[in-house]
Amino acid sequence: MKTFSLLLLVVSPLFIAVNARSNIRDAPSTTVDIQDGQTGVLMVVPPRPTETGTKRIPDADHPFIAPGPNDMRGPCPGMNTLANHGYISRNGITSFEEIIIGAAEAFNIDRDMGVGMASLNLLARGNAFVNKISIGGVSPLVPPLPGQIDGPETRGIAAHGRGEGDASMTRSDIHIGNSRNFNQTLWDEDLEILAKFGADGPDGPATVFNLETLIELKRQNLESDQLLDPEFAIPIRRLNLVFGTTKQATKRIMTSFFMNQTFPENWFRAASPVLGGSIPGEIAAALPQWVPGHNDENGVFVADPPAPAPFNISSGCAAYWDNFANAVPGSLANVTGIFKQNVDMLTGLLFNASGCSEPVAPAGPTNV
Numbered sequence: 140m141k142t143f144s145l146l147l148l149v150v151s152p153l154f155i156a157v158n159a160r161s162n163i164r165d166a167p168s169t170t171v172d173i174q175d176g177q178t179g180v181l182m183v184v185p186p187r188p189t190e191t192g193t194k195r196i197p198d199a200d201h202p203f204i205a206p207g208p209n210d211m212r213g214p215c216p217g218m219n220t221l222a223n224h225g226y227i228s229r230n231g232i233t234s235f236e237e238i239i240i241g242a243a244e245a246f247n248i249d250r251d252m253g254v255g256m257a258s259l260n261l262l263a264r265g266n267a268f269v270n271k272i273s274i275g276g277v278s279p280l281v282p283p284l285p286g287q288i289d290g291p292e293t294r295g296i297a298a299h300g301r302g303e304g305d306a307s308m309t310r311s312d313i314h315i316g317n318s319r320n321f322n323q324t325l326w327d328e329d330l331e332i333l334a335k336f337g338a339d340g341p342d343g344p345a346t347v348f349n350l351e352t353l354i355e356l357k358r359q360n361l362e363s364d365q366l367l368d369p370e371f372a373i374p375i376r377r378l379n380l381v382f383g384t385t386k387q388a389t390k391r392i393m394t395s396f397f398m399n400q401t402f403p404e405n406w407f408r409a410a411s412p413v414l415g416g417s418i419p420g421e422i423a424a425a426l427p428q429w430v431p432g433h434n435d436e437n438g439v440f441v442a443d444p445p446a447p448a449p450f451n452i453s454s455g456c457a458a459y460w461d462n463f464a465n466a467v468p469g470s471l472a473n474v475t476g477i478f479k480q481n482v483d484m485l486t487g488l489l490f491n492a493s494g495c496s497e498p499v500a501p502a503g504p505t506n507v
C-alpha cells in the first residue's frame with residue numbers, strides 16, 4: 140500500500156496541496172488561478188521520506204519500458220533512467236514534487252538536494268505556473284509561460300545555455316554535434332581513460348571509475364571540447380555541474396546508466412541519503428587550470444570575471460548568483476498569484492541553500 144500512496148503523490152501535486160490544507164492552519168491560498176488560459180498548480184515541498192536505507196531498485200512496480208516516439212528524453216542520464224522506469228512520468232513531462240520524490244526513491248537523493256535540482260530546473264526550463272517541465276525538448280504538454288514572458292515556447296531541460304552546456308561526458312557540445320543524445324564515440328573515449336587509470340574491481344582489472352579516472356575524464360572532456368568547440372563556454376554554474384555529475388562506480392554500472400539508461404542488474408540504492416559529497420571538490424582541486432570561462436573569438440580560453448561581491452564568498456554562492464543573473468529569466472521577477480507563490484518558494488529555497496548573505500532576483504535574458 141505504501142507504493143500505492145506514493146504513486147498517488149507522484150501523479151498529483153494538487154493532491155498534496157489539497158490534503159495538506161486540512162492539516163496546516165495557514166496554508167497558502169489554493170483558490171483557482173487562471174492566467175492566459177492555464178490553471179496554476181501550487182507547488183509544495185514533499186516531506187522527507189521515512190525510509191532512507193538501501194533497497195533493491197527497481198522494484199516490481201517499476202520495470203524498464205523503452206520510451207515511445209512521443210516520450211521526451213534528454214541529456215541527463217539520471218532523469219532518463221527515472222522516466223524509463225516510471226519513477227517519474229514515463230512521457231518525460233514531470234513536476235517539482237515528482238522529481239524530488241522519484242530521485243529520492245530510486246537514487247536515495249537527499250530531499251534537500253532534490254529540491255535544489257528541481258527548483259533550478261523548473262525556474263530555468265519549466266513552466267513554474269502549471270508546475271510542469273520536459274526532461275527533453277519542447278512538448279505540447281508544457282505550455283509557454285503565461286503571457287509568453289519567456290518567449291513562445293517552454294524549451295525543456297535539453298535546451299542549451301541555461302543549465303545544459305558544454306564538456307559533458309557522453310553528449311557533444313551543441314556547436315560540435317548532438318547535445319541531447321548519447322554519443323558512443325565520446326563514451327568509447329571515456330572507456331579508454333578508464334582502461335588507463337581505472338582501479339581493479341569485482342568485474343575485472345581497470346573497471347572501477349576511481350578518483351584518478353574521474354579527474355582524467357574531466358580533464359579530457361574539458362580540453363578536447365575547448366579545442367573543438369569555437370564557442371566553448373563553461374560558466375561557474377556549469378563547471379560545478381561538470382565536476383559533480385559522477386561518482387566512483389564500476390564500468391558495468393556506469394555503462395548501464397549512461398548508455399542503456401536503465402538500472403544495472405541487481406542494483407541497490409545508496410545506504411543513506413546521497414548529498415554532493417567530496418568528489419567534485421577533489422576534482423576541482425586537481426584541475427586548478429579549469430576556472431569558469433569561455434573561448435574568445437580567436438578560440439583562446441579566457442576566464443570569466445569573478446562574481447561581484449558579496450556573491451564571491453564561495454563557489455556555491457557564485458553559482459547561485461550566476462544562475463539568477465544569467466539562467467533564470469528576469470521576467471519571473473514580475474509574476475502574480477500562484478505563479479508568484481511558486482517562483483517565490485523556488486527562489487527562496489535556492490537562496491537558503493546558496494550560502495550567500497543576500498538574495499538575487501531573477502535577471503537572466505528571456506527567450507533564449
Ligand SMILES: *[C@@H]1O[C@H](CO)[C@@H](O)[C@H](O)[C@H]1NC(C)=O
Pocket residue numbers: 311315316317318322323324325
Ligand atoms: C560524437 O562525438 C564525436 C567526437 O567528438 C563527434 O565527432 C561526432 O560528431 C559526435 N556525433 C554526434 C551525432 O554528435
Ligand SMILES: *[C@@H]1O[C@H](CO)[C@@H](O)[C@H](O)[C@H]1NC(C)=O
Pocket residue numbers: 391392394395399403
Ligand atoms: C546494454 O544494453 C544492451 C542491449 O540491450 C545489452 O546487450 C547490454 O548488456 C547492456 N549493458 C549494460 C551494462 O547494461
Ligand SMILES: *[C@@H]1O[C@H](CO)[C@@H](O)[C@H](O)[C@H]1NC(C)=O
Pocket residue numbers: 447448451452
Ligand atoms: C569579493 O570581491 C570584493 C570586491 O572586489 C573583494 O574586495 C573581496 O576580496 C572578494 N572576496 C573574495 C572572498 O574573493
Ligand SMILES: *[C@@H]1O[C@H](CO)[C@@H](O)[C@H](O)[C@H]1NC(C)=O
Pocket residue numbers: 469470472473
Ligand atoms: C516588471 O513590471 C514593471 C511594470 O509593468 C516593468 O516596468 C518592469 O520592467 C518589469 N520588470 C521585468 C524584469 O520584467
Ligand SMILES: *[C@@H]1O[C@H](CO)[C@@H](O)[C@H](O)[C@H]1NC(C)=O
Pocket residue numbers: 483484485487488491
Ligand atoms: C528559508 O529560510 C528561512 C529562515 O530559516 C525560512 O524562514 C524560510 O521559510 C525558508 N524559505 C523557504 C522557501 O523554505
